Structures are given as structure tokens and as C-alpha cells.
Amino acid sequence: xxxxxxxxxxxxxxxxxxxxxxxxxxxxxxxxxxxxxxxxxxxxxxxxxxxxxxxxxxxxxxxxxxxxxxxxxxxxxxxxxxxxxxxxxxxxxxxxxxxxxxxxxxxxxxxxxxxxxxxxxxxxxxxxxxxxxxxxxxxxxxxxxxxxxxxxxxxxxxxxxxxxxxxxxxxxxxxxxxxxxxxxxxxxxxxxxxxxxxxxxxxxxxxxxxxxxxxxxxxxxxxxxxxxxxxxxxxxxxxxxxxxxxxxxxxxxxxxxxxxxxxxxxxxxxxxxxxxxxxxxxxxxxxxxxxxxxxxxxxxxxxxxxxxxxxxxxxxxxxxxxxxxxxxxxxxxxxxxxxxxxxxxxxxxxxxxxxxxxxxxxxxxxxxxxxxxxxxxxxxxxxxxxxxxxxxxxxxxxxxxxxxxxxxxxxxxxxxxxxxxxxxxxxxxxxxxxxxxxxxxxxxxxxxxxx
Amino acid sequence: xxxxxxxxxxxxxxxxxxxxxxxxxxxxxxxxxxxxxxxxxxxxxxxxxxxxxxxxxxxxxxxxxxxxxxxxxxxxxxxxxxxxxxxxxxxxxxxxxxxxxxxxxxxxxxxxxxxxxxxxxxxxxxxxxxxxxxxxxxxxxxxxxxxxxxxxxxxxxxxxxxxxxxxxxxxxxxxxxxxxxxxxxxxxxxxxxxxxxxxxxxxxxxxxxxxxxxxxxxxxxxxxxxxxxxxxxxxxxxxxxxxxxxxxxxxxxxxxxxxxxxxxxxxxxxxxxxxxxxxxxxxxxxxxxxxxxxxxxxxxxxxxxxxxxxxxxxxxxxxxxxxxxxxxxxxxxxxxxxxxxxxxxxxxxxxxxxxxxxxxxxxxxxxxxxxxxxxxxxxxxxxxxxxxxxxxxxxxxxxxxxxxxxxxxxxxxxxxxxxxxxxxxxxxxxxxxxxxxxxxxxxxxxxxxxxx
Numbered sequence: 001x002x003x004x005x006x007x008x009x010x011x012x013x014x015x016x017x018x019x020x021x022x023x024x025x026x027x028x029x030x031x032x033x034x035x036x037x038x039x040x041x042x043x044x045x046x047x048x049x050x051x052x053x054x055x056x057x058x059x060x061x062x063x064x065x066x067x068x069x070x071x072x073x074x075x076x077x078x079x080x081x082x083x084x085x086x087x088x089x090x091x092x093x094x095x096x097x098x099x100x101x102x103x104x105x106x107x108x109x110x111x112x113x114x115x116x117x118x119x120x121x122x123x124x125x126x127x128x129x130x131x132x133x134x135x136x137x138x139x140x141x142x143x144x145x146x147x148x149x150x151x152x153x154x155x156x157x158x159x160x161x162x163x164x165x166x167x168x169x170x171x172x173x174x175x176x177x178x179x180x181x182x183x184x185x186x187x188x189x190x191x192x193x194x195x196x197x198x199x200x201x202x203x204x205x206x207x208x209x210x211x212x213x214x215x216x217x218x219x220x221x222x223x224x225x226x227x228x229x230x231x232x233x234x235x236x237x238x239x240x241x242x243x244x245x246x247x248x249x250x251x252x253x254x255x256x257x258x259x260x261x262x263x264x265x266x267x268x269x270x271x272x273x274x275x276x277x278x279x280x281x282x283x284x285x286x287x288x289x290x291x292x293x294x295x296x297x298x299x300x301x302x303x304x305x306x307x308x309x310x311x312x313x314x315x316x317x318x319x320x321x322x323x324x325x326x327x328x329x330x331x332x333x334x335x336x337x338x339x340x341x342x343x344x345x346x347x348x349x350x351x352x353x354x355x356x357x358x359x360x361x362x363x364x365x366x367x368x369x370x371x372x373x374x375x376x377x378x379x380x381x382x383x384x385x386x387x388x389x390x391x392x393x394x395x396x397x398x399x400x401x402x403x404x405x406x407x408x409x410x411x412x413x414x415x416x417x418x419x420x421x422x423x424x425x426x427x428x429x430x431x432x433x434x435x436x437x438x439x440x441x442x443x444x445x446x447x448x449x450x451x
Numbered sequence: 452x453x454x455x456x457x458x459x460x461x462x463x464x465x466x467x468x469x470x471x472x473x474x475x476x477x478x479x480x481x482x483x484x485x486x487x488x489x490x491x492x493x494x495x496x497x498x499x500x501x502x503x504x505x506x507x508x509x510x511x512x513x514x515x516x517x518x519x520x521x522x523x524x525x526x527x528x529x530x531x532x533x534x535x536x537x538x539x540x541x542x543x544x545x546x547x548x549x550x551x552x553x554x555x556x557x558x559x560x561x562x563x564x565x566x567x568x569x570x571x572x573x574x575x576x577x578x579x580x581x582x583x584x585x586x587x588x589x590x591x592x593x594x595x596x597x598x599x600x601x602x603x604x605x606x607x608x609x610x611x612x613x614x615x616x617x618x619x620x621x622x623x624x625x626x627x628x629x630x631x632x633x634x635x636x637x638x639x640x641x642x643x644x645x646x647x648x649x650x651x652x653x654x655x656x657x658x659x660x661x662x663x664x665x666x667x668x669x670x671x672x673x674x675x676x677x678x679x680x681x682x683x684x685x686x687x688x689x690x691x692x693x694x695x696x697x698x699x700x701x702x703x704x705x706x707x708x709x710x711x712x713x714x715x716x717x718x719x720x721x722x723x724x725x726x727x728x729x730x731x732x733x734x735x736x737x738x739x740x741x742x743x744x745x746x747x748x749x750x751x752x753x754x755x756x757x758x759x760x761x762x763x764x765x766x767x768x769x770x771x772x773x774x775x776x777x778x779x780x781x782x783x784x785x786x787x788x789x790x791x792x793x794x795x796x797x798x799x800x801x802x803x804x805x806x807x808x809x810x811x812x813x814x815x816x817x818x819x820x821x822x823x824x825x826x827x828x829x830x831x832x833x834x835x836x837x838x839x840x841x842x843x844x845x846x847x848x849x850x851x852x853x854x855x856x857x858x859x860x861x862x863x864x865x866x867x868x869x870x871x872x873x874x875x876x877x878x879x880x881x882x883x884x885x886x887x888x889x890x891x892x893x894x895x896x897x898x899x900x901x902x903x
Binding site for chain 2: 001004005007008009011012021023024044048063067068069070071072074079080082083084119120121122124125129130131132134135148149150151152153154156157158159160162163165166167168169170171172173174175176179180181182183184185186187188189192193196197199200201203204205206207208210211212214215216217218219220221223224225227228229230231232233234235236237238239242243244245246247248249250251252253256257258260266267268269270271272273274276298299300301302303304307330331334335336337338339340341342343344345346347348350351352354355357358359369370371372373374375376377378379380381
């Protein structure tokens with residue numbers, strides 16, 4: 001039999017991804033969502049082949065288009081917006097106009113999935129909620145994303161990732177006990193995690209529809225999603241105590257903490273099993289610890305005072321070693337240790353490049369950009385990147401003419417009435433300065449262009 | 452359902468008034484969302500084998516399948532999965548740790564010694580012929596060397612979805628080199644880029660200046676969700692073609708692949724971001740402050756939201772210096788921290804609830820006023836999990852469920868994270884004794900092997 005790693009290298013070969021089939025080929029998604037939570041769900045569908053039509057307000061667009069980290073743009077675009085909007089079709093129409101609503105209703109006839117993350121009640125009030133669209137298309141799967149959910153006393157409260165972190169208890173858990181140092185989870189994890197869970201529940205709804213022929217309505221709140229991840233409620237109900245903040249430590253595993261090494265680096269270290277703890281003791285040359293009553297049993301070693309004593313011993317040992325040395329010993333004797341990786345380290349990491357976890361994507365409009373690969377590698381139907389974000393309204397002509405069969409005259413009328421429109425001259429909305437939109441056959445779909 | 456009582460006038464601004472296009476459909480839909488029991492289950496036609504060991508992300512992935520109705524069989528040795536012991540401060544009930552109790556939802560438990568017994572591996576292979584999904588977390592290639600890897604199992608069961616979770620994946624040079632490297636939550640957090648961005652300014656005293664970890668298993672949950680998502684995508688492909696496939700999830704991808712920030716920022720900025728404590732790279736105000744009764748989180752990053760916040764806090768004097776987003780984003784840390792401290796001077800005067808009410812009232816008026824520009828400062832008290840549990844919102848939404856089990860007793864678990872009108876997830880039981888379903892599984896799935 002072929003050697004395992006050479007077999008898997010062929011099975012997952014990143015260079016062959018584009019030759020393979022897509023799970024969601026032909027699946028059509030109407031996407032009213034903005035910022036991160038909803039767009040992450042539709043991004044995942046698009047990564048696996050769905051046609052996601054992203055609907056934005058003409059001239060303004062998605063709130064997150066211009067909002068880049070520290071106000072730094074890349075080719076007049078928000079560099080981190082490309083990841084959540086890859087492979088989407090960008091259509092801009094003003095939902096408040098009855099003509100726009102007509103277009104939505106026509107698109108809803110053939111759509112499989114609709115997503116929205118307006119403040120609860122808004123989609124219904126505007127006549128594009130589940131009650132309206134399911135009448136047009138009873139098989140539709142409709143997901144409403146919100147911070148607190150579509151029912152309950154807080155349903156109309158506005159929210160963002162931060163508020164979900166606050167309301168779920170997550171924000172109160174990061175930081176140092178007995179200090180006033182609390183930190184939110186960075187980079188909008190309160191959006192990204194629920195966004196991935198949203199993609200998961202949409203997959204479930206599609207699976208169910210394939211079996212039963214039935215569409216349905218889904219109500220996913222980001223606070224509910226974050227709550228799902230915490231063992232703290234169970235802990236409290238069993239012990240009557242609060243777990244609170246635990247600083248650098250993981251109180252559920254042996255010697256688990258973040259440590260500083262001799263060369264000034266930081267690493268996470270942990271022993272998930274007794275066997276791994278044996279490995280760590282061997283690496284430290286302190287096998288005697290295994291006989292120590294305090295650490296001889298897993299539960300015993302986790303008791304607060306014992307855990308503290310053990311972390312002190314391990315910390316002293318690590319302080320005398322360089323980071324690479326520890327990681328080397330970890331692989332040798334079988335415990336877990338990994339350096340704190342920064343953006344730059346992750347972006348340049350050889351392993352991630354080889355694996356396809358960081359992809360250098362070459363886009364027709366923006367050129368080269370490093371993007372994260374999909375979280376899971378599927379051997380037969382892998383996710384892939386086809387294009388990056390596009391200027392506001394970039395696919396108006398393509399979608400409205402090709403999918404809905406509108407004529408040049410129809411488009412002109414809609415544009416005149418500002419039902420549809422493109423971008424204002426603002427970074428995040430407009431194309432890069434060097435790019436000639438007038439020569440772009442997609443933007444100018446249905447018109448003659450000279451390339 | 453209070454949503455439809457005409458008398459209760461909303462004090463919170465909403466565009467929703469008497470109803471959308473079809474109030475009766477909407478009413479019926481919301482009512483359906485509230486009771487998962489008695490409705491069909493999505494995955495009631497599949498069997499999932501969870502052979503993960505010592506790695507919670509496998510258990511978490513299996514939980515999602517179980518919540519959606521799959522028959523999930525947890526396979527472990529007679530000693531039990533080491534995950535049973537991973538629990539804060541060693542707190543346990545009869546040898547079962549808290550996280551294991553929490554994730555032990557709707558599962559069957561079977562003892563098989565995959566590491567030590569050839570016969571048990573054969574039993575596993577026989578079970579895998581009837582399974583739709585296998586989840587495992589052994590070192591890459593280990594199951595293969597035992598004759599029960601994807602290669603062998605898919606020969607007999609071409610529709611099998613095989614999910615393998617490891618720190619560095621199933622292929623590449625490094626995966627081979629680090630093949631015996633174990634997966635833990637904390638190394639997944641540090642190795643995938645989360646820890647680098649959480650924690651205080653590097654100018655603070657040690658150890659506050661160090662990179663920090665999230666106060667929950669964020670690495671393992673992200674990995675588990677990714678595995679469940681990948682597996683469900685593969686189930687959809689299987690549903691339409693009958694074809695299975697292998698899914699490779701690497702723990703070290705967790706944070707970086709979920710947010711995409713490290714790759715793209717590392718590339719465009721070409722240097723690591725610093726840690727900025729309570730600040731945010733894009734938005735400000737988007738943080739938390741002390742208030743009379745604890746902490747309060749406030750998001751008012753858009754210019755008109757910020758103006759509204761200043762009005763509420765009676766600090767219009769700050770408007771001139773911090774009028775526009777670029778004035779507030781923390782590329783000049785000191786400037787942002789000045790504003791942060793000024794805001795805190797005001798927030799300490801109120802309770803979190805007072806501030807929330809002030810913000811909601813302002814937004815309510817602003818939305819109807821042409822002068823106020825529709826500003827919506829968004830405010831929420833920072834809850835501890837214990838306070839969250841008591842919040843009426845989650846009581847109404849049944850986000851927590853008290854469960855009872857003969858052996859582990861009565862306790863609370865999180866439940867029904869998504870509400871679905873037709874096929875919602877649910878928790879049916881939580882018992883998790885080692886080998887409790889050995890007989891059941893033999894009778895149901897292994898009759899021919901037992902000669903029955």
C-alpha cells in the first residue's frame with residue numbers, strides 16, 4: 001500500500017482544487033446581510049460554489065467596505081473585506097423603492113436561501129421578510145441573523161459582536177482575576193464564530209429540504225451562539241461556584257498556560273493527558289514529579305494550589321530555554337507547545353503556504369493578496385477562491401440582465417430613479433485607481449468593450 | 452407571545468409596527484420556533500462514529516451532529532476518553548469532568564480498544580460500514596496503519612465521510628514531522644494567531660503585557676465547528692451523489708482560517724499588529740468601561756452614533772476633537788486612550804441598565820427626528836455567565852436547559868443555539884457512562900457479526 005503521507009498529498013493536492021466539483025453548484029443565495037456575521041455565512045456558501053448575490057445600498061454600500069484596520073487601505077479597498085466577500089456577486093439596489101422590491105420578489109422565485117441581519121423586525125417591515133418571500137417561494141430557506149434573536153424581551157435591541165460578547169458572558173472571562181483587566185475577544189470573533197455556525201445550520205436546512213422538500217425559517221442570534229461555547233453555566237450549576245477569569249492559564253489541563261522563554265518569546269504549553277504529562281516530565285528531566293502525590297492523579301494535579309505549584313516548576317524550566325528548544329522537546333516526548341504566532345508569522349509560514357491555509361491569490365482586479373484558506377479541507381469538493389471583493393454595484397448588469405432578463409432600457413430607467421446605482425468616489429467602494437472599469441466585460445455586461 | 456400583543460408599546464426603536472406583509476405567517480413562524488420537541492430531526496437517517504480521543508474538538512463536532520438528530524456513537528477504551536478528565540480545577544461528578552458532561556448530548560457510548568485490540572478494530576470496521584460519518588483525532592496515518600483509516604473504510608463504504616482532526620493536518624512535510632504532536636486548546640489558540648491579538652499594551656508591566664488566552668476553549672470550539680461544518684458539507688455532497696470523502700481539519704488553522712485577518716493583514720501590512728488592550732483596530736468607541744455596578748460595553752463607532760453617545764453622557768465638549776472616525780481609531784494610542792478615559796469619567800456615574808435605557812430612549816427619539824440624525828449608541832452591561840443565565844431573554848428562548856441523569860445528576864446545559872421552524876436541534880438526553888450502549892449497539896448494528 002502507498003505510504004500514507006504520499007497518498008494524502010495526492011488526495012488533498014492544493015494545486016488540483018479547481019478541477020474538483022463544488023457542493024453548492026447551482027445553489028442561489030439572496031444575501032441582504034452586512035458587516036461580518038451574515039456575510040461570513042454567505043461567504044462559506046460561496047466558497048463551496050453557491051451563487052451569492054450580495055445586495056447593498058447604492059452609493060453607500062456595506063458598512064464594512066470603508067472600515068479598515070487603523071484606516072489603512074490597500075489599493076483603495078479594505079484588505080480584510082476581501083476575505084468575507086470573495087466569490088460574491090455585488091448588486092446594489094435601494095430596498096425602500098417599490099421597483100427594487102419587485103426585483104427582489106422576482107429573484108426570490110428561484111432563490112434557495114435568503115439571509116438577512118437587519119435589526120429584528122426590519123426585514124418584515126420592509127416586506128422582504130420570511131412571511132413575504134415564503135409566499136412567493138414556499139421552499140425557501142430563510143435565515144435571520146441578529147444579536148439577541150427574533151423573539152424575547154430584548155429582540156429589538158440593536159447589537160454588534162461586542163454586545164454579544166458582553167451579553168453572553170464571554171467578555172467577562174478574558175483577563176486577569178482580581179484585577180480590573182478585562183479584554184474582549186479580538187477581530188470580531190463574536191461575528192465570525194456565529195457566522196460559521198450560521199453556515200452550519202444553513203447546511204442542515206438544505207439537507208432537510210433535500211429530504212423533505214420543505215423550506216424553513218431560521219433564527220440565529222450571535223449571543224445564543226456564543227453561549228453555546230461556554231461550559232461556565234454547567235460548571236456553576238454543578239459546583240455552585242463561578243469560574244471567572246483565569247488569566248494565562250487553562251485550569252482544565254495539566255500545566256496549561258502561556259509562558260515566556262529565555263529568548264523573549266511566548267508559547268502556549270499544555271498536557272491534555274497523563275501520557276503527555278509523562279512526556280513533559282521526561283523533557284524536563286524531572287520524572288520524580290510523577291511520584292509526587294500532588295501530581296500523580298489528573299484531577300489532583302488540576303486542583304488550584306497543585307496546578308499553581310506545577311506551573312511554577314514548568315515556568316522556571318521554560319525561562320531557561322529558548323522557544324524552539326521547547327517546541328523541539330515537545331515533539332520528541334509528546335506534549336503540546338506552540339509559539340504565539342503573529343499575523344506576519346502566520347502569513348509567511350511555510351507549512352500554511354504548502355497546506356493551502358494561506359493562499360497567494362491572484363485576482364484580475366486587485367492582483368496578489370494573501371487569503372486564509374478554508375477551515376476544513378474536503379478531499380472531493382474543496383472550497384476555493386474565485387475572485388475578491390468588487391466595487392459597489394459591480395455585478396448589477398450581469399445579475400439583472402443575465403439572471404432576471406432586464407433590458408438596457410429597464411436598467412437605464414432603474415438607474416435614473418436611483419433604484420440601482422454604483423459607487424461614490426470613496427475608498428472601499430470604488431475600484432483601484434489603476435483599474436479601467438470601462439474595459440471590464442463583467443461590469444459592462446451586455447455592452448461592447450475593447451480590452 | 453408578547454411580540455403580537457398590541458397593548459405593549461415598544462420603548463425600543465423598531466421599524467416593525469403592526470406587522471410586515473403577512474402577519475399571520477410571521478406569527479405562526481415565531482410560535483413554531485419556540486418548541487423544538489416533536490418536530491422532525493435533520494440527521495435522523497445517519498450514524499456518526501466519534502473515535503476521537505484526548506481531543507475535545509472531535510467531541511464538539513460530534514455534538515453538533517447529535518443535536519441535529521444523528522445517532523452518534525462515541526467510541527472509547529474501557530478507561531474512557533482522556534477528555535472525561537479535562538475539567539476546570541479537577542471538578543467532576545463521579546469521574547466525569549464538566550466539559551464532558553456538557554457535550555455529552557444525545558450520544559451513545561461504546562467501548563472498543565482501537566489502540567490495543569485487533570478484534571475491536573474489526574468491530575469498528577463493521578460499524579463503519581453502516582456509518583455516514585467517522586470522526587477521529589489520532590496522529591495522522593495512525594488509523595490507516597491499523598487498517599481502519601479512510602482508505603480502507605471507504606473501500607467497503609464509498610459513501611463514508613471521514614473527518615480527521617490533528618494540529619497540523621494529514622499532508623505536508625510538517626504534518627509528517629509533527630505527526631505525534633498532541634492537540635490542545637491553548638496551543639491552538641497560540642499557534643493559530645488568537646493569543647497574539649488578545650491582551651494589554653506591550654508597555655504594561657509583566658505579565659499583563661504578555662499575549663493572553665481567551666477564557667474559554669476558543670481554539671477547540673472553532674476547530675470543532677469547522678469540522679462539523681466540513682462534515683455537513685460533505686454529507687450534502689453524499690446526499691446528492693452517494694460519494695463520501697475525507698476531511699482534514701488542522702487545529703493550527705483555527706483562528707487564522709476563521710477570521711482571515713492574520714493572512715491578509717500579515718501580507719498587506721508586512722509586520723505584526725501590536726496588542727491594544729481594550730481598544731479596537733477599526734472601531735471606536737467599541738469597548739467596555741467601568742460603571743456604577745460593574746462594566747458596560749458600548750459600541751458607537753459611526754459618527755452619528757458617537758455624537759449620540761456624547762449627548763447621552765453630556766460630553767458635547769469632546770465632539771470637536773473626535774468628530775470623525777479617523778480622529779477616534781487608535782492608530783495614535785494616546786489619543787484614543789484619552790477619549791477612553793474621558794468616557795469612563797461619565798460611565799461610572801450610571802449603572803449599566805441606566806446607560807442602556809438612556810441609549811435606547813435616545814435612539815427611539817432620534818429615529819423619528821430629523822435633527823438628531825438617527826444615532827444609535829449600542830449599550831449592554833457586561834454580564835458574567837451566572838448573570839446571563841438569569842436573563843429573561845434566554846429564559847424565553849430556552850437557551851439553557853436543566854437536564855437530569857441517573858448517574859451524573861441534575862445540571863444545566865446550553866441548548867438550542869439556533870431556532871428553526873421545521874427541523875430544530877434539541878437535547879434529548881445527557882447520560883454518558885462508559886460503555887452504556889454496548890449491548891444496544893451490538894443488537895442494532897452488529898447482529899450478523901454476533902451470529903444473531
